[in-house]
Every structure is written in C-alpha cells, then in structure tokens.
Amino acid sequence: MADIKIEIDGQIVNAKAGETLIAITDREGISVPRFCYHKKLSTSASCRMCLVDIEGVPKPQTSCSTPVSDGMKIHTQNEKAKASQKAVMEFLLINHPLDCPICDQGGECELQDVAVEYGSDVSRFSEGKRVVAASDIGPLIQTDMTRCIHCTRCVRFGSEIAGMMEMGGTGRGEDLKIEPFLAEGITSELSGNMIDVCPVGALTSKPFRYELRSWQMVSNESIARHDLTGSNVYAQTYKGQVKRIVSGDNEAVNETWISDRDRFSYEGLTHENRLLTPQIKVEGQWKEVEWNVALDFAIKGLSNTVLNNRKAHKLGGLASSTTTTEELYLMQKLLREIGCENLDHRLNVNNLDEAIHLESNLKLQALEQVDHALIIGANLRLEQPMINHRLRKAQLSGANITALNVKEFDYNYALNHVSVAPNEIATILAGVLKIVLEKKSIELPEYLSAISPSSSSVELAKDLLNAERPVILLGEHIINNKQAASIAQLIAEIAKQVGANTLNLSISANALGAQHVNFVPNSVGMNVNEMFKAEMRAFLLLDVYPEYDFHHANSAIEALSKEDVFVVSLNSFNNDLVAQYSDVLLPMAAMYETSGSQININHDIQSFTAMVKAPDEAKPAWKVLKVLADLLELPGFHYENSTQILEEFEHQPAHEHSQETAIDLSQQSTAIETVWMHNCYHSDALLRHAKSLSMSTLGQVNSASMNANTAKELALSDGDEYLGVPVDITETVADLCVFVNSNQATNIRSMS
Amino acid sequence: MISDNAKKQIDHWIEKYPQGKQSSAVMEALKIVQAENDNQLTHDSIQAVADYLNMPGIAAAEVATFYENYNHKPVGKHIIRFCHNISCMLNGADDLIAHLETKLGVKTGEVTKDGLISVKKVECLGACVGAPMFQINDKYYENLTADKIDDIVDGLQ
Ligand code: SF4
Ligand code: FES
Ligand code: FES
Numbered sequence: 001m002a003d004i005k006i007e008i009d010g011q012i013v014n015a016k017a018g019e020t021l022i023a024i025t026d027r028e029g030i031s032v033p034r035f036c037y038h039k040k041l042s043t044s045a046s047c048r049m050c051l052v053d054i055e056g057v058p059k060p061q062t063s064c065s066t067p068v069s070d071g072m073k074i075h076t077q078n079e080k081a082k083a084s085q086k087a088v089m090e091f092l093l094i095n096h097p098l099d100c101p102i103c104d105q106g107g108e109c110e111l112q113d114v115a116v117e118y119g120s121d122v123s124r125f126s127e128g129k130r131v132v133a134a135s136d137i138g139p140l141i142q143t144d145m146t147r148c149i150h151c152t153r154c155v156r157f158g159s160e161i162a163g164m165m166e167m168g169g170t171g172r173g174e175d176l177k178i179e180p181f182l183a184e185g186i187t188s189e190l191s192g193n194m195i196d197v198c199p200v201g202a203l204t205s206k207p208f209r210y211e212l213r214s215w216q217m218v219s220n221e222s223i224a225r226h227d228l229t230g231s232n233v234y235a236q237t238y239k240g241q242v243k244r245i246v247s248g249d250n251e252a253v254n255e256t257w258i259s260d261r262d263r264f265s266y267e268g269l270t271h272e273n274r275l276l277t278p279q280i281k282v283e284g285q286w287k288e289v290e291w292n293v294a295l296d297f298a299i300k301g302l303s304n305t306v307l308n309n310r311k312a313h314k315l316g317g318l319a320s321s322t323t324t325t326e327e328l329y330l331m332q333k334l335l336r337e338i339g340c341e342n343l344d345h346r347l348n349v350n351n352l353d354e355a356i357h358l359e360s361n362l363k364l365q366a367l368e369q370v371d372h373a374l375i376i377g378a379n380l381r382l383e384q385p386m387i388n389h390r391l392r393k394a395q396l397s398g399a400n401i402t403a404l405n406v407k408e409f410d411y412n413y414a415l416n417h418v419s420v421a422p423n424e425i426a427t428i429l430a431g432v433l434k435i436v437l438e439k440k441s442i443e444l445p446e447y448l449s450a451i452s453p454s455s456s457s458v459e460l461a462k463d464l465l466n467a468e469r470p471v472i473l474l475g476e477h478i479i480n481n482k483q484a485a486s487i488a489q490l491i492a493e494i495a496k497q498v499g500a501n502t503l504n505l506s507i508s509a510n511a512l513g514a515q516h517v518n519f520v521p522n523s524v525g526m527n528v529n530e531m532f533k534a535e536m537r538a539f540l541l542l543d544v545y546p547e548y549d550f551h552h553a554n555s556a557i558e559a560l561s562k563e564d565v566f567v568v569s570l571n572s573f574n575n576d577l578v579a580q581y582s583d584v585l586l587p588m589a590a591m592y593e594t595s596g597s598q599i600n601i602n603h604d605i606q607s608f609t610a611m612v613k614a615p616d617e618a619k620p621a622w623k624v625l626k627v628l629a630d631l632l633e634l635p636g637f638h639y640e641n642s643t644q645i646l647e648e649f650e651h652q653p654a655h656e657h658s659q660e661t662a663i664d665l666s667q668q669s670t671a672i673e674t675v676w677m678h679n680c681y682h683s684d685a686l687l688r689h690a691k692s693l694s695m696s697t698l699g700q701v702n703s704a705s706m707n708a709n710t711a712k713e714l715a716l717s718d719g720d721e722y723l724g725v726p727v728d729i730t731e732t733v734a735d736l737c738v739f740v741n742s743n744q745a746t747n748i749r750s751m752s
Numbered sequence: 753m754i755s756d757n758a759k760k761q762i763d764h765w766i767e768k769y770p771q772g773k774q775s776s777a778v779m780e781a782l783k784i785v786q787a788e789n790d791n792q793l794t795h796d797s798i799q800a801v802a803d804y805l806n807m808p809g810i811a812a813a814e815v816a817t818f819y820e821n822y823n824h825k826p827v828g829k830h831i832i833r834f835c836h837n838i839s840c841m842l843n844g845a846d847d848l849i850a851h852l853e854t855k856l857g858v859k860t861g862e863v864t865k866d867g868l869i870s871v872k873k874v875e876c877l878g879a880c881v882g883a884p885m886f887q888i889n890d891k892y893y894e895n896l897t898a899d900k901i902d903d904i905v906d907g908l909q
Contacts, residue, residue: 165808165810165811166808166810168808168811168813169809169814169818170813170814171817171818172818173818181799181808181809182809182810183796652891
C-alpha cells in the first residue's frame with residue numbers, strides 16, 4: 001500500500017492508501033466514538049456512531065468503513081461531525097433502558113462513556129421502549145438483551161473467531177433480537193470473549209454478576225496457565241480476591257482473545273475445598289499446626305527415612321506441570337542438592353521408555369502462515385484453544401489441514417479428517433516416511449523395508465511434499481500410545497525430510513518450564529513409574545492429585561500409602577487420597593497467588609507477579625521450598641524473591657531431551673485401545689473447582705465414545721458404562737478403539 | 753424432517769449457485785419446507801434446512817424470521833396480509849384491522865378457531881395507489897372499506 005498523507009482535524013497524518021480511517025485515528029490517538037467496529041472483526045458499519053465529516057463528500061461518512069486516499073481532509077470534531085454523532089446517539093438511546101445503576105457494565109460501558117460525551121440530557125422520546133425477554137444461554141454469560149444495541153460484535157465474533165455462529169439477529173426492524181438458536185445456549189470454548197466485545201451490558205459475566213463495579217477493582221497483567229499458550233490476561237482483584245479475569249493484548253500470544261477456561265478458572269480460588277492450614281499426621285490423626293511445626297515435622301520425617309542414613313536414592317520428588325518454573329527449579333535444586341535424582345513431572349505417561357520427544361519450533365504468529373498442517377492425535381479446539389485459533393486462521397487463508405484422529409471431533413474449520421485406531425498411526429506415518437524418502441531417492445532404513453504405504457499414507461505424503469510451509473502437530477492423545485516414541489520419531493524424520501516445522505502439543509501447562517529446568521531424572525535417577533515399583537521411603541509432592549494426575553493411579557496410591565513411606569505434600573486443595581497417604585500437608589498458593597513464570601509454546605518465559613495473597617496460611621510453594629532448603633542447611637537458597645530464582649535459570653541452556661529411540665513398528669496390538677482425555681474443564685485442580693465451568697455444556701461432557709462394532713466386541717450398549725463412564729455409541733470413532741472424555745477421576749489408566 | 757420430494761426441489765435451487773455456496777438457496781429451501789408442513793416453520797424444520805444446506809441453524813433462523821412470508825405459528829387456510837404501512841395507515845388501515853379483528857374474533861398473528869383464516873400485519877405491498885389494501889393468499893384487494901371486508905371475508909371457505 002502506498003504511503004499517503006491525509007489531514008485529520010487540521011493535522012497532517014501519514015497513512016497507507018486504503019487503510020480504514022478509524023484504524024488511523026486510533027493509531028494517532030484521535031478519539032472517534034464507535035460501537036460496532038472491532039479491530040479483529042469484519043466491518044459491519046451498522047451502528048453509525050463513527051460518523052465524521054470528509055471535505056468534498058456531502059454526507060457524513062462512517063470512519064470504520066471508509067478507506068483513505070491521498071489528500072483526504074477529515075473533520076472528526078467540527079459541527080457537522082458532532083451533530084451527526086449526537087443524532088446517532090439519540091437514536092441508539094431510543095430503545096436503550098438507561099438502567100446503568102443496576103447494570104453490571106456500568107463504569108466500563110462504551111455506550112455510557114459515549115453517551116456522557118455525545119448524549120443529550122433530555123430525552124425527546126416519550127413512546128414505550130422495546131423490551132426483550134431474558135434468555136438463559138448457559139452458566140458463563142449473563143444476558144440482558146433489552147440493553148443490546150445490535151452492534152453484532154457478538155455475532156461476528158461467533159462466526160469469524162469462534163468458528164461457530166451461535167448468536168444471530170432474528171426478527172426485523174424493531175423486533176430484531178440478538179439471540180442463540182439452540183436451546184443448550186452457547187457452547188463455544190471461546191464464548192467468554194463475547195462479554196469483552198459487547199460494548200454494553202447486554203452480555204456480562206455470569207459468575208461476576210452484581211459483584212462489584214469495575215472501578216473498585218485493581219487490574220493487573222498476569223498469565224493464565226491452563227495450556228501451552230499462557231494467554232495474557234488482566235486479573236481484577238478486590239480486597240485480596242480475584243474477582244474477574246479479562247483478556248489482555250499480546251499479538252504474539254493470544255492476540256486479544258482468551259479461552260473460557262482461562263477466563264473462569266479463577267472461581268476455583270475461593271472454593272471451600274482449599275487447603276488452608278499446615279497439618280501433620282500424628283498417630284493417624286490430622287492436626288492443624290503452625291508452619292514451623294509442620295516444616296520441622298517434615299524435616300524430621302525426611303531425616304529419619306532417607307537423609308540421616310544416606311538414602312536419598314529412596315526419596316522421590318513429583319510435581320504437576322501446572323506449577324511455576326521457579327517452583328520446579330527450586331524443587332529439583334533442593335532434591336539434587338541432597339543427592340536425590342528421582343524426580344519427574346510426566347505423571348500421566350504410561351510408559352516412559354516410550355516417552356515422546358519432539359521439539360516445538362514454530363511460533364504462534366508463524367503458525368497462521370502455514371499452508372499445510374497435519375494434526376496427529378489432538379482435539380485442539382478443546383485442548384489448546386488458542387493454538388487451534390491460529391490454525392483456524394491459517395485454514396481460512398487457504399491452508400489445507402488434515403487431522404489423524406481416533407474420533408471425528410467437532411472441528412470449527414474445514415479439515416480433512418482421517419479416522420485411525422491408535423495402533424494404526426505409527427504404520428501410517430512409516431508409510432509416509434517411506435514415500436518421502438523414496439521420492440528423494442534416500443536410502444531406506446531397515447525398519448521401513450517391510451512397510452507398504454496405505455492409501456492414507458500416500459495422501460498424507462502428497463500433501464506434505466506439495467506444501468511450502470507445512471507443520472506437523474502431535475497431540476495429547478498420543479502420550480499413551482504403545483508406539484508413542486516411534487510416532488514422535490517418525491514425525492521428526494518426516495519433518496526433516498519435507499522441511500516441516502513441528503509442534504509438540506502432547507504436553508501442556510508448564511511442562512516446557514519443567515523441561516527447561518530439567519525436572520526429569522538423569523541416568524541414575526528413577527522416573528515416576530519406576531519410583532512406584534521401587535522400595536521408596538519418602539516422597540515430596542508438589543500439587544499432585546493422584547486420581548487425576550497419575551497414569552498408574554492405583555500403583556501410585558498404593559506405593560504412597562505404604563506404612564513406612566513418609567510423604568510431604570504441597571497442595572492448594574484438599575483431597576482425600578492425598579490426606580490418606582501424606583504425613584504432612586502444606587497449603588500452597590494457587591494460580592494468581594504466587595509470582596513466577598511459565599514457558600509457553602513460543603519458548604517465551606512469561607513472568608507474572610502475585611495478584612492476591614494466598615488465603616489463610618497458604619504460601620507460595622517457592623517460599624516453602626526455600627525454607628525447607630534452609631532448614632536442611634543447603635547452600636545457595638538465599639532468595640528474597642522469585643525473580644532471583646528466575647535469574648538463576650533463565651540463561652541456562654534449555655535441557656535437550658532428544659533421545660534417539662529405535663523406531664519399532666513390530667508391536668501391533670490387536671486389543672481394543674482406549675484413549676483417555678480429561679474433560680477440558682477438569683484438566684487441573686483449579687479448573688476442577690471452578691463451578692461455572694463445570695456446569696457448562698463442555699464441562700458436563702462425560703462419555704466413552706465407540707462405534708457399534710466396538711460396542712459389540714465389548715458387549716456394551718447405550719446406557720452402559722465403560723470404565724465408569726457412560727457409553728456413547730457413535731460412528732465418528734475409528735473401529736476397535738474407545739475415546740473417553742471424562743469429567744471424573746478414575747483409575748482406569750492403571751489397567752492398560 | 754425434509755421429504756425426498758422437498759430435497760429434490762431444494763437441490764434444484766442449490767444447483768443454481770456456485771459449489772460450496774449452497775446456503776444461498778436458504779430462502780427457497782425454507783419456502784419449500786414450509787409448504788410441506790402446514791404452511792409453517794418450526795425450530796426443528798429450520799434446523800433441518802440449515803443442516804441440509806450445511807449452515808448454522810441461527811443463520812437460517814435469521815432469514816426465516818426476517819421475512820413476513822415465513823410463518824412461525826400455525827396459520828389458517830387463508831392468510832390475510834393487511835398492510836399497515838404509511839399510505840394504508842393514512843387511509844385508515846388501523847381502524848380496518850381493528851374491524852377485521854372484531855369480526856373474526858382474533859388478533860393479528862392468530863388463527864380463527866375453525867383454522868380457516870389468519871391475519872397478519874405486513875409492510876407496504878407496493879399497492880399504495882389502492883390503499884388501504886390487503887392480500888389474501890396470492891390476491892390483492894384494494895380500496896378497502898369495512899363493508900367490502902365483510903363481503904370478502906364472508907366469501908372465504
Ligand atoms: S449483545 Fe452486545 S455485542 Fe451482541 S449485538 Fe448486542 S450490543 Fe452488540
Ligand atoms: S463503528 Fe462505524 S458504523 Fe459502527
Ligand atoms: S403502504 Fe400499504 S401498500 Fe404501500
């Protein structure tokens with residue numbers, strides 16, 4: 001676009017030919033009122049609020065839909081512009097209830113702000129106003145549609161960003177109503193953004209309803225840590241409580257959107273199930289004690305079991321990857337300092353000899369630019385919503401996307417779904433690799449000799465070879481695939497040969513932080529599954545909830561519950577099983593209550609400060625770990641704040657874990673395989689305590705999907721349960737496998 | 753929900769649009785489905801049309817609720833579409849609508865008990881020259897008076 005000069009209110013401004021006027025005034029800090037315009041949505045120019053006067057044009061023009069050209073002279077403030085804006089305001093207010101005193105949007109309402117500036121103080125409208133009956137669209141969004149000004153931002157958000165048009169304008173003229181069509185209300189995983197885009201109080205946060213005025217709260221930047229994106233948010237707090245989360249702006253991360261998971265998880269912070277005081281178990285009875293007593297008790301227990309008799313190799317440290325990098329760093333430092341190499345965060349992996357090693361080497365902004373994507377084993381929409389959003393953008397600008405999944409999920413963009421049973425994936429990829437290598441006349445490795453590529457392999461290979469900027473994404477459904485390591489290895493090989501980038505989405509939350517600080521055992525240490533088979537004497541557990549976190553939940557609970565095993569648990573929520581096997585319970589600060597950092601899929605270390613103090617006696621885990629280290633008289637723990645911890649590890653080179661496993665395509669089990677995924681709103685402890693999310697349509701999903709043939713093989717029918725989860729018979733699932741998506745804890749995974 | 757015959761008719765309209773733009777046929781599709789279902793569209797039939805055309809239900813509902821000629825409540829065998837736009841209004845449409853309502857014992861938007869007649873208020877039908885006017889099924893009746901209305905309505909079977 002050519003550089004041009006235009007004049008706005010007598011001031012010469014540089015612009016590009018064809019840019020919309022409102023984008024320029026926004027950039028220059030010239031205020032033009034608007035309702036329907038949103039920088040990330042298409043132009044609808046329906047509210048008419050942004051009228052300005054352009055010299056030589058007889059009528060006022062909407063600045064959101066006017067492209068500029070060289071020499072244009074624009075007046076945003078002259079009499080004509082002002083008069084037009086005032087007139088539009090008057091029309092907009094005709095049917096608006098002006099119930100600001102009882103409206104949640106009051107104080108942060110675009111209509112209120114603009115009305116104060118442009119509205120008249122006397123209404124000339126004496127007729128009856130339009131009233132729209134309230135409709136219940138689910139537990140997350142409160143509607144008051146009488147306040148709606150029909151800007152259609154929410155409608156456009158649905159069809160353009162969420163990829164599912166759920167809201168729409170029905171009726172006509174005075175009867176026009178913005179509403180959803182489906183009785184179950186709004187089901188998008190990004191629905192909460194409609195609250196942010198709605199300029200008035202028609203769509204507001206239901207959990208936050210009637211809580212506070214926006215000006216009463218303090219708003220600070222923070223990071224949501226439920227997935228690999230680490231969306232930037234504002235945490236709004238009042239008297240030491242997080243009251244609301246709204247999206248922050250960061251083009252490199254989440255643009256201006258956040259998932260509902262990130263928006264509403266804060267509700268869990270004030271759940272009555274929080275662990276609030278340190279406790280010690282004396283003769284089988286829990287006793288609430290002071291911190292120093294609890295810590296002394298912990299030290300004594302650890303000393304008696306492992307430290308005093310040089311048995312650090314009988315100590316195990318396990319952490320959930322929802323914790324901060326600082327916490328993980330300190331915990332591994334502490335353990336290694338006392339000579340313990342048994343530590344792990346990969347709690348949900350069945351077989352760590354088959355662990356996935358695959359790098360993520362494409363940033364989110366670049367993901368939008370790919371022309372081909374191959375998704376393997378992921379329902380990205382629910383598992384990594386913002387990554388899915390980027391891929392959707394790529395698709396909309398022409399990328400060709402293929403998903404290799406056990407189930408045909410509700411994708412929100414057009415893609416080519418290939419149905420596969422878990423035990424077919426490695427073979428299909430081997431076929432792809434074979435075709436690619438043959439095409440490039442590269443000598444075939446031994447393991448490919450017996451492979452004869454299927455038609456799926458041919459198609460996949462063709463797409464990858466034809467693409468200029470392909471990416472391969474490996475998802476969470478693969479972690480417990482019997483051939484997981486081979487699959488990852490094959491992907492890496494294919495990517496190398498076709499020049500594709502890769503994204504490893506089989507991990508989540510802050511697992512990249514855990515990798516960075518090397519929270520895995522070195523060669524002499526034991527991994528999580530080995531620890532449970534060994535004769536351990538003590539454990540240090542960081543925010544672990546066994547029935548949800550461990551793949552081998554049963555053997556984990558058994559090992560931890562042994563009479564002579566001393567267990568120190570740091571948790572933010574109470575949990576019966578934790579109480580059963582622990583000897584000391586230390587209440588830890590949850591998300592937004594501690595400072596620290598997360599490493600996201602872009603490999604950016606995103607730091608945050610504590611938004612609120614943890615409730616009651618709960619303390620940030622990094623502080624607890626530091627004091628434990630001090631009590632153990634370990635050197636090098638003189639931290640005054642978490643930033644000093646960060647400084648210690650941020651410049652360390654990230655640990656490389658790429659281990660070359662031999663690709664093994666032989667073991668093809670014929671058994672019916674189960675892919676188990678937590679419901680997306682139950683994937684960590686904070687989420688499981690967020691009430692509104694649990695009540696939402698997505699939060700209620702609890703099903704074991706299988707096709708009719710598999711059901712027959714398993715002698716199940718509709719209404720039965722499979723591993724405690726209701727059976728859902730659908731032909732969208734590949735033959736001879738089951739896809740479980742459950743909001744319940746279970747120990748099913750110890751069975752496989 | 754949609755009969756094979758209706759599908760055939762809808763396909764005929766889909767063919768008129770470029771591939772992948774089948775949702776352009778939504779107005780005709782709604783019309784066809786309405787004709788098959790007692791001249792009425794329900795939530796489910798709108799969803800069925802949307803599914804058939806591979807578009808969101810709400811998008812089909814937007815169209816179905818925008819135009820007067822789609823009915824969302826049971827309608828009579830004969831539909832009287834009474835214009836109440838400016839020319840007709842100035843020529844006394846409102847009083848005549850009230851007259852018709854009393855005569856039939858129904859309000860606009862309702863059906864007579866025998867299911868024979870329903871009344872709808874509509875916008876300008878482009879016959880201002882003969883205002884006030886209404887339309888019954890496909891026929892226009894102009895320069896209406898209360899007497900004329902009585903005659904016309906009494907003649908409906
Ligand atoms: S509900 Fe809000 S965002 Fe949606 S059209 Fe109405 S005012 Fe606009
Ligand atoms: S913002 Fe320009 S018309 Fe609404
Ligand atoms: S106003 Fe009634 S026909 Fe035009």
